[in-house]
Amino acid sequence: MKYSVVIVEDHVLLSQAMGELVDRFSKFKVLYLCKNGQELLTKFKNPKNIPDIVLMDINMPIMNGIETTEILKEKYSQVNVLALSVEEDDKTILKMLRAGAKGYLLKDTEKSILEKALLEVQETGFYHTKDITNLLLDSLNSKNKSNIFLKDREIDFIKHACTEKTYKEIASEMCLSPKTIEGYRDVLFEKLNIRNRTGLVVYAIKNKIYIP
Amino acid sequence: MKYSVVIVEDHVLLSQAMGELVDRFSKFKVLYLCKNGQELLTKFKNPKNIPDIVLMDINMPIMNGIETTEILKEKYSQVNVLALSVEEDDKTILKMLRAGAKGYLLKDTEKSILEKALLEVQETGFYHTKDITNLLLDSLNSKNKSNIFLKDREIDFIKHACTEKTYKEIASEMCLSPKTIEGYRDVLFEKLNIRNRTGLVVYAIKNKIYIP
DNA sequence: ATGAAAAAAGGGGTTTTTCCCTATGCGTAA
């Protein structure tokens, strides 16, 4: 008896290629391919379409891998999610693991490793490389730089600060006194260890608070 | 006789999966896989390693697809390059085509299309979908927004402007008078239709002049 | 070599940003 696998991945060629790869593994068979999380959940309405393992990409339109994994954890917890990274940063990986992924394959994974990972996820409930384990330890252990908590109002302000508006204009759009805005700004400069608006803009874009 | 294909792609899993896919096409066989352009050029030193077609990713470390394709056009013009997009914008596609790629496969390509594309590239010298053709027409036809030509010195300045340095500091780093720097800035504000440094930073990042 | 164009630099003024310090109202935990 083979374990069933569903691949959720918006890149069609990669998806089909992965499909053929997995289908050749002796212990696995591909049930079907999906282009995004929404498609997957629709499929799941028929219990016959619920596989043992979901091989999940993260960057997808409509419903991304993180959201989808969260829903699977809630509603279909018997399904094991194995995340597949194309080009992700540490924060995204951590989000994906927190969402309930049982393993995370980086872009330098060999196909033999993929087979091993699928097997381990199915039989032991998890698979993690040293890289990922180290990342997890780092994130737990240290009061990681990213212990920076930004309040909603601050994030709001940052988004405005990435436009060409003056602080006065931002104040009026946020229905606050210009002096309050200056307060937000000063607090952020302090928190983020920056000296001027340019630094703030770069920070915002780097951390995906503002997407240009 | 089968046509030989080499896959240049830093994502190992995708590379291997694509390899198996191509190997199953009746008229093609995979010679070997490469992780980047440098590896490919090293391989090419032995003439036996020169294939009919190179299936080329763009985003790669060490030597990316565009640079590599340019070199192939010069030194190994008999080799046909078929570009494979994972997540690219119009400008990158155009650069790749200008570099000499004979075709460009978008992320929504089916495997049957891949086979067709490989065949057409080999037998007619090019393969382009409607999407790409339209893109080409657009770029030729219109005095596209991106008729904005930035001089080297301006680009230099923009990179500095994305840091937290003051204009005075930038001037001293570029060995120019602060007043000259102000001149650059004013010209750019005019050219790019922006009003302040924030706009400049966002423009720079959006257009990959400055990568945060 | 010379005149036009482009690059570099300056003068001077307004607006915005940045910085530091203080003050008020409001909820809530000791």
Add this chain to the structure above:
DNA sequence: TTACGCATAGGGAAAAACCCCTTTTTTCAT
């Protein structure tokens, strides 16, 4: 109740950014 934290907001001043317009220097084609 008191006291503390927190969001909001203000005053004042120096620095930087922005804007317009002129001058000098360099470059380059004819």
